[in-house]
Amino acid sequence: MVRKQTAADQALRLDNQICFAVYSTAHAFNRVYKPLLDRLGLTYPQYLVMLALWERDGVPVKDIGERLFLDSGTLTPLLKRLEAAELIKRSRSTEDERQVLIALTPHGHALREKAKAVPQSILAASACSVGELLAMKDEIVALRDRLNAVLGE
Amino acid sequence: MVRKQTAADQALRLDNQICFAVYSTAHAFNRVYKPLLDRLGLTYPQYLVMLALWERDGVPVKDIGERLFLDSGTLTPLLKRLEAAELIKRSRSTEDERQVLIALTPHGHALREKAKAVPQSILAASACSVGELLAMKDEIVALRDRLNAVLGE
DNA sequence: ATAATTTATATTGCATACAATCTAATTTTG
DNA sequence: CAAAATTAGATTGTATGCAATATAAATTAT
Incomplete structure (x- = not known):
């Protein structure tokens, strides 16, 4: 008998974890x-x-x-x-x-x-426009600040 | 004499670093x-x-x-x-x-x-919709993969 | 003013990360 | 096939992170 995967099952998949995305990107x-x-x-x-x-x-x-x-x-x-x-x-x-x-x-x-030469090299490695990176950074910082807010409660 | 800040000066500011955003979010x-x-x-x-x-x-x-x-x-x-x-x-x-x-x-x-209870709690702490989180995750993963691609060269 | 509390830093212990090196096992090459 | 190269894990050494605890200084409360 085939059982449908629940939402909880899906949520445990590594690929679905934003946290792992952040963790592995930090290491990269x-x-x-x-x-x-x-x-x-x-x-x-x-x-x-x-x-x-x-x-x-x-x-x-x-x-x-x-x-x-x-x-x-x-x-x-x-x-x-x-x-x-x-x-x-x-x-x-x-x-x-x-x-x-x-x-x-x-x-x-x-x-x-x-x-001073460092940020330029990183920018090149990210293969991304400055604008895109700044937008992404702002989103990530907003997420971080919400997480830290929860911790501060 | 006041000297204008160069782009390189700006790039060294902590607030401008996507990398620090990712690093500090991983810790959060x-x-x-x-x-x-x-x-x-x-x-x-x-x-x-x-x-x-x-x-x-x-x-x-x-x-x-x-x-x-x-x-x-x-x-x-x-x-x-x-x-x-x-x-x-x-x-x-x-x-x-x-x-x-x-x-x-x-x-x-x-x-x-x-x-199984863990992802739900994290979702709540991030104070963000599932859709937003997935979109952000995809962007971050794309960035990570570009960084890893550079490393593999 | 003195005791109690709070604050800033240091220390200890545990668990990552990762470079460098080592060993043993497998694969590739001449 | 035998030597060389590669591969999979383990080990060692250095540097974070962070919880828990310790200590000394400053602040608050009584």
Whole structure:
């Protein structure tokens, strides 16, 4: 006897999972970034931290965590590696000694120039127009923000 | 003297990176899945492996790796944990002794019933219609496949 | 003002990811 | 067929992520 597949059965199919689409695309991006970032001596999460700092540095760890949705368990060791690479400096805030302020070193600032070539390469690899990518990005960010809103409840 | 921001400057902004959108959305999904999967005793990557096996099991590790874009360095320890949880069985193929075949145990099959509730909860958390999600999924998958195509060159 | 609470970061433990390397088994080649 | 190359998994080392816990500093409450 042949039994019709229920909606619940369909929903469990790997191909139907937007979540797997996002997960596997994140890994694909990571692999495309790897050779580009190797030249900068950065991993992808380290690159994200540098992007955040190039926009605004001299900020506490918490600030970076909020911008990247990462916590201290991830950031503390990562930042220590960036410090060991002499791209950033970590120092206790004198105003609030709980805070560790993260500032770019001259070397960290300088790396920004080398990093300018990266987005162009990624754009080429995605084989997509800037407009399409921006539209897709906005949709994905909207989805992410709804998910995070649920988590915050 | 005020200098105009170049396109390269703009491209380095965190907010403009589709890649960060995908990366941070993947983490948001992970956090939404966590409490649901805790009830099944699975992590998210383990859940993906189970989804793949519920569709087709008795397959070599390689087959799972190709479907999930993961390699043996990730899968070997993960599969050993699933075996320790008695959800799967690992056995050398007699036809080709290089291969390790992965089959579901009765317990592994049974878990599928409990998992049926998961997609519905995720759909609710995404606060999005099924149609919108499917459309977005297709776009993201197309992007992923273009990225993977570049990697394969 | 002191106790209780909250906050910022650090630490530990567990589970991915993935490059690089290794071993054993199979396939291809000369 | 025997050597060379390829393939499937396993292992090792490095770097995330994140939950849970710890610690010290700041804030709030009584």
